[in-house]
Amino acid sequence: MKTAEIKLTIQLDDNNVPETIMWESTDSANKEALPVKAMMLSLWDQSYKNTLKIDLWTKEMPVDEMKRFFYETLQTMGDTFLRATGEKNIVEDLRDYCAHFADKMEIKQ
Structure with a gap:
């Protein structure tokens, strides 16, 4: 081990x-x-x-990097959730929300 x-x-x-x-x-x-x-x-x-x-x-963490950090974290949480559960439909919804979040936070994807 x-x-x-x-x-x-x-x-x-x-x-x-x-x-x-x-x-x-x-x-x-x-x-x-x-x-x-x-x-x-x-x-x-x-x-x-x-x-x-x-x-x-x-x-020293700038606000624009914090916004990007949250966006990236939400995206990777979706990846993890999909691998752990196989729940594709809800992960697609999360991806849609991530796109909305990026738009509202003016994050370039």
Whole structure:
């Protein structure tokens, strides 16, 4: 059995606002920590049947990149949901919403 580890290192300012977010993985070809401006981590709590979440972004994350980050996240959630459930019809609806979201947020697809 193989074990992989994902490590997140968050540097906070005096008000606990993220200054930097670094991530690394034992499975990554790149063996050094990489900087990111934002992250969303969702974990399923099977005991309580709900989601545990950590959403963080640095002070340096521009609004236009945050909009794009949400758009890309919604798109990849659709991919994941399709692979996990095979529910093509609802994923098509999600894709339609993503197109609407991109239009309203003026995101170039």
